[in-house]
Amino acid sequence: MQIDFKYSALIIIISALATFFTRAFPFLLFGRKKPSKTVMYVGSYLPGAVIAILVVYCICGGGMDMHTLLPKVIAGVLVVVLHVRKRNNLLSIGLGTVVYMALVQLVFV
Numbered sequence: 001m002q003i004d005f006k007y008s009a010l011i012i013i014i015s016a017l018a019t020f021f022t023r024a025f026p027f028l029l030f031g032r033k034k035p036s037k038t039v040m041y042v043g044s045y046l047p048g049a050v051i052a053i054l055v056v057y058c059i060c061g062g063g064m065d066m067h068t069l070l071p072k073v074i075a076g077v078l079v080v081v082l083h084v085r086k087r088n089n090l091l092s093i094g095l096g097t098v099v100y101m102a103l104v105q106l107v108f109v
Contacts, residue, residue, distance in 0.1 A: 059073070067108055068108075071100055071104050071107070071108050074103060075100035078092075078095065079092045079096035082096070
């Protein structure tokens with residue numbers, strides 16, 4: 001199957017516009033004024049809640065047997081320890097991903 005250049009360019013342009021407008025929407029909505037206390041409250045707690053939901057989803061997805069659960073727990077503990085000690089998101093998430101993939105591909109085959 002061959003996809004032509006126009007189709008690919010159209011997909012890229014639409015994706016770029018959608019990304020731009022979703023990022024610009026809050027500034028269009030609120031302008032330069034300070035958001036309300038409710039928006040500030042939700043904005044302060046929502047990132048942590050989303051991360052907690054993603055962690056539970058990732059650990060529980062794919063089964064709960066030791067073959068699939070143990071690599072997730074090992075990599076998760078590594079991410080938490082690295083993040084607490086180094087406070088570097090790229091390092092903790094990146095190394096946790098590498099360790100998880102190594103465990104799944106090489107150890108828990």
